[in-house]
Amino acid sequence: MDRDAVVAIYDRLIAxxxxxxxxxKATAYTALNGNMFSFVGPDGQMCIRLSKVEIADYGRDYPNDPVIRYNSVMNGYVAVPDALLDDEGALTGWFAKSVAFARTLKPKPTKK
Known part of the structure; x- marks a missing residue:
């Protein structure tokens, strides 16, 4: 799936x-209280942040290989495969879990 299509799905999830x-811009993302919890990279890969328990649950149905960006492992993130992108109902549920998890994270001061 091309990046524009993934970003369109992402925008619907956010809405x-x-x-x-x-x-x-190059990396579309969402953050709550200074904590990023989802993004779409320049390559069109959507990733969401989940709790350890939810990552284990996610791994029962979808690959949960480490997400690597800029040569660093993004701990707590899972990549969203095309099969899940094609199932917006299921994706909406996982995105909601990501939002709920982000709300539990300790606020980080913004740099601006």
Whole structure:
């Protein structure tokens, strides 16, 4: 799936949550309280941040290989495969879990 199509899906997911705003250009992302919890990279790969328990649950149905960006492992993130992108109902549930998890994270001060 091309990046524009993935970003369109991403925008629909974000629109379902009041107060969320997509940020970034080359890497579209969302953050709550200074904690990034989802993104679409320049390569069109969508990734979401989940708790350890949810990552294990996710791994029962989808690959949960480490997400690597800029030569660093993004701990707590899972890549969203095309099969899940094609099932927006299921994806909406996983995105909601990511939002809920982000709300539990300790706020980080912004750099601006």
């Amino acid at each position: 379902g949550h009041a107060g969320l705003v997509r940020k970034g």
